[in-house]
Amino acid sequence: MTETETVPADPGNLLADTAIHVEEVNKRYGTRQALNGVSLRIGRGEFFGLLGPNGAGKTTLVEIMEGLRRADSGTVGVLGSAPWPRNVALLPRIGVQTQSSAFFVRQKAHEHLATVAALYRADRAAVDRTLAAVGLTAQRDTRVENLSGGQRQRLAIASALVHDPELIFLDEPTAALDPQARRDLWDVLRGLKEAGRTIVYTTHHLDEAEALCDRVAILVEGRIAALDSPRGLVGAAGAPTSVLLPPERMTVAEASAVPGVERASVRGGSLVLETQVSGQVLSALDARGGLDGVQTRTATLEDVYLQLTSTAGTAGTAGEHTENAANVKNAENAENAENTEHQA
Numbered sequence: 001m002t003e004t005e006t007v008p009a010d011p012g013n014l015l016a017d018t019a020i021h022v023e024e025v026n027k028r029y030g031t032r033q034a035l036n037g038v039s040l041r042i043g044r045g046e047f048f049g050l051l052g053p054n055g056a057g058k059t060t061l062v063e064i065m066e067g068l069r070r071a072d073s074g075t076v077g078v079l080g081s082a083p084w085p086r087n088v089a090l091l092p093r094i095g096v097q098t099q100s101s102a103f104f105v106r107q108k109a110h111e112h113l114a115t116v117a118a119l120y121r122a123d124r125a126a127v128d129r130t131l132a133a134v135g136l137t138a139q140r141d142t143r144v145e146n147l148s149g150g151q152r153q154r155l156a157i158a159s160a161l162v163h164d165p166e167l168i169f170l171d172e173p174t175a176a177l178d179p180q181a182r183r184d185l186w187d188v189l190r191g192l193k194e195a196g197r198t199i200v201y202t203t204h205h206l207d208e209a210e211a212l213c214d215r216v217a218i219l220v221e222g223r224i225a226a227l228d229s230p231r232g233l234v235g236a237a238g239a240p241t242s243v244l245l246p247p248e249r250m251t252v253a254e255a256s257a258v259p260g261v262e263r264a265s266v267r268g269g270s271l272v273l274e275t276q277v278s279g280q281v282l283s284a285l286d287a288r289g290g291l292d293g294v295q296t297r298t299a300t301l302e303d304v305y306l307q308l309t310s311t312a313g314t315a316g317t318a319g320e321h322t323e324n325a326a327n328v329k330n331a332e333n334a335e336n337a338e339n340t341e342h343q344a
């Protein structure tokens with residue numbers, strides 16, 4: 001197949017539940033193969049994350065889904081239609097926020113949004129509602145050119161949402177936001193998901209993907225290296241849990257000899273014990289002096305991402321998931337009970 005104008009046949013009515021369907025898509029710029037046989041399906045109502053190092057092909061893939069770029073080959077369906085050639089019937093049904101969103105800079109924030117709403121023939125009441133949703137009510141009458149970087153970013157997000165689209169593409173929407181604004185946006189996005197919207201979310205913040213996304217695809221050099229729920233990816237990777245101790249508690253050699261410890265080392269001022277059986281190791285430590293000052297760090301999506309991409313400096317700034325040892329021991333027991341239930 002060499003074109004992208006057709007939507008695939010659907011004998012099993014699978015596409016009724018499908019927001020986006022991408023099959024064997026390829027895209028080359030000169031000698032650079034930006035996408036190499038990419039296939040994926042995004043369900044309606046799904047919060048789908050797209051991750052990958054700089055240059056992995058995320059923007060190219062999203063722009064093909066949005067109908068802004070043409071694939072060299074492969075099949076693409078969006079809300080039951082082909083996005084290319086430019087499909088104007090799709091425009092009111094999708095919302096797009098990009099890193100380089102265009103603004104009417106001389107207008108006030110609410111005027112800008114009203115202009116965007118009018119383009120989509122959206123309800124004018126949606127303007128103030130959407131400004132409130134992204135936390136810009138106080139900047140309603142501020143000219144766009146006088147908004148801060150983070151406020152402009154919020155206005156770009158509002159512009160993608162004001163016409164209440166079914167399918168929303170967000171490209172690193174929290175990149176310029178302060179921590180509180182970031183959390184506030186998470187709440188807005190969770191609300192959109194609860195309302196049944198489909199969200200395609202590109203981010204370098206792996207903690208964000210882990211907290212928000214139902215599934216994530218990790219693109220590496222134009223191919224999908226992994227696609228699953230964040231929890232599924234972390235579980236499948238079998239990355240060890242780290243147990244952190246004050247270094248004076250024992251020597252590295254003694255720590256290595258604790259049953260269940262795979263590796264021990266001193267890092268960042270802590271004695272770090274890596275294990276797949278943290279409950280067993282914590283019990284052993286508990287018996288040898290208690291758990292005071294002991295912490296555990298469970299594997300995160302960031303660990304999986306770094307394993308897959310093995311490119312230093314490309315990941316986001318996800319914080320470590322460090323917790324009190326006693327809490328983790330309890331959580332681990334609960335998880336083991338859940339796993340047992342699944343297997344039964």
Ligand SMILES: Nc1ncnc2c1ncn2[C@@H]1O[C@H](COP(=O)(O)OP(=O)(O)OP(=O)(O)O)[C@@H](O)[C@H]1O
Nearest residue numbers: 029030032034052053054055056057058059060061
């Ligand atoms: N218009 C273009 N012409 C030539 N090469 C391009 C063009 N757009 C992208 N590329 C190249 O294609 C590859 C994929 O780029 P793309 O922008 O899709 O990656 P990305 O994953 O979105 O990266 P980032 O995280 O940096 O935004 C890169 O090697 C890039 O240099």
